[in-house]
Amino acid sequence: MIRRRAASIKRDVLLNMLLASPVWPRQVRAAAFRLLGMDVGARVCIESMCFFGGTRISIADGTFINYRCVLDNSASIVIGARCALGMEVLLCTSSHVLGDATARAGANTDGPIEIGDGCWLGSRVTVLPGVKIGEGCVVAAGSVVTTDCEPHGVYAGTPARRVRELEHDGATLAASATS
DSSP states (O other): OHHHHHHHHIIIIIIIIITTSTTSOHHHHHHHHHHTTOEEOTTOEEOSSOEESOSOEEEOTTOEEOTTOEEOOSSOEEEOTTOEEOTTOEEOOEEEEEOOTTOSEEEEEEOOEEEOTTOEEOTTOEEOTTOEEOTTOEEOTTOEEOSOBOSSEEEETTTTEEEEEOOBTTBOOHHHHTO
């Protein structure tokens, strides 16, 4: 009980109050996250006012996380290199199973989230538990990602669907020529 409370205080006070403050330069914030046990690569930029539900988070080199993002962290979160997360992106690793009529939010469940290298998630994108977003994807602002995203595509909508193929390695996929 004491250990759980100490972990909660560490998260809420250090991660989500002190380090979330805009008074800290980005480099100091990233270095402090490393000291608290997060795997944060070089040249990572984490803007202020983000919420971290824990430290089981890996953020690779050159990634940018914009203002007021939420990484709930009931399960692990892995963000690849050179990614960009827009304002207020929600990476939600927790949910509930459907309960009976007396309590529809049943038992807790969780699933890890993985975001491949070079992805761009627009403002207010929501990624649900257990989702893998393949490398080079773009997810349109306001989309809700409920299932895995194959690499090098544009996804949009609620739920997010693949709407376009993207170039990769200098080759244009046949489907993109028709869009």
